[in-house]
Amino acid sequence: MTLSLLGRAARYPAGLRDLGAGLYAWLQPNGELGESNAGLVVGDGESLLIDTLWDTRLTRRMLDAMRPHTANAPIRRLVNTHGDPDHCWGNQLLSGAEIIATRAGAADMLGEDPARLRLLAQGGRALGRVASRRLPLPGVAQMAGLGSYAGMLAAYDFSDVEVTPPTLTFDGKLELDIGTRKVELIEVGPAHTPGDLIVHALDEKVVFAADLMFVGVTPIIWVGPVENWLAGLDRIAQLQPKVVVPGHGPLTDLDGVMAMRSYWEFVAPAVRERLRAGMDAAAAARDILQSPEFASQPFVRWDAPERLVVNAEIIARNDGGLSGRVSAAERLRLIARMGQLSLELGGCR
Ligand SMILES: [Zn+2]
Known part of the structure; x- marks a missing residue:
């Protein structure tokens, strides 16, 4: 049995998925806390990486798996789909690459601090121990709750993360030429976070939807409004993609987008x-x-x-x-x- 990062039975294969025509998805089952996906667009002589992961160990493993495809097409640009750390805390490994995000996403990236999450991970373990003794103290239920959630952070290593912010920001829409291929970055936030964007590979009809899409996992909205999230899903549907790479969970298509909408x-x-x-x-x-x-x-x-x-x-x-x-x-x-x-x-x- 293959285990997910959080130690549960993996419901689908982890690693690099070939979407055809030089497009790849990096999947981390089961798409729960920190089990985020990423993407790669390989063009003529250069590649675009879509997101890094929550720590350098996970990001390094992904970059190693991508190397056969990027050896002759180095990653010159990286796009961060939003500011949540599970999508950008491996940025430091892409030294020399241009890092792109929406203006709102770039500002949001500075809002979380590796030292604080390290503390929460340690505190979570302690809280969990206190709460497990079932002392009749006020607040024990909350402590147990915080402990159980923070305990999941133990799957990640924030000890050497240096928050590495974007070098190029935009509002609205940005078109990129990756080698000879065209990719559109489309801002759809604020929704999940302040600065969400999706990545559209035009010719292949693939959308990297980031955290506007969760599959098999309940979505979480940190900013909203919900109406923006729905409008973002409509935008994805208008692009008529054949494949949708979610931010968390297995690959999907328009049916998955409709399922997210129905939630x-x-x-x-x-x-x-x-x-x-x-x-x-x-x-x-x-x-x-x-x-x-x-x-x-x-x-x-x-x-x-x-x-x-x-x-x-x-x-x-x-x-x-x-x-x-x-x-x-x-x-x-x-x-x-x-x-x-x-x-x-x-x-x-
Ligand atoms: Zn995420």
Whole structure:
């Protein structure tokens, strides 16, 4: 049995997938926390890398696997699809390459700090130990929740990460010539994060959708609004891709895009209805996950359903007129709530 980075049974093969015509996807099953995908576009004499991974060890392994294809077409440009660290904390290994992101994505990349995540990983282990003693203290449930989530960070090594920001930023759209082939970078954020973009390989009808697409894993929205996420999915559909490389999960196509759409179309009104009835976001998330309507949806089988806690919170914030990233403290609180709900739901994380 092959294991995922988080130590679970891998549901699909890891590594480099040949999409034909010099396009490749790098897949890290099962697409859960930090198990992010990347991509490679090999042109005449040069290549474009789409995202690095959460640490240098994982990124080095990917670059080694890509070497047979990049030996005569070195990676001269790297595009970071957004600022989440699992998509850019291997950037330092691409020294000399131009690093491209949206202006909003580039600014967002500076918002997380390897030292802070190292601390959270260590703290998570300690919290998990305290919580496992089931002391009748107030806050133990939250500690257990934070501990269970932060415990997953042990799969990654942030000890030598040097945050390496983009050298070229843009707003809206940017066309690139990679050797003789054309690639479009299309800004679709703010949605998952402040500066999301997708990569469209025009001639091959392949879209690298980054974290606008999760397959078999519940998506998480950190900024919103949901309506932007839906518009981004529509944009992908308009491009009529034959293959969609998600940010997390196995390769998909337009059916996967429609499945992602149906999640948000179900969740957004369900959250709003419960907020109007006086529930807070966490209560709304719990209520939805335990409802018969949710049980009959295809996404009931997706991993990490507890992410609905964050999704509900962000919908509530956006509806209340707030935008942008939540504060670091708020983010920790939300992570603790997700972990707590996951434990309550009987999740093993
Ligand atoms: Zn991601």
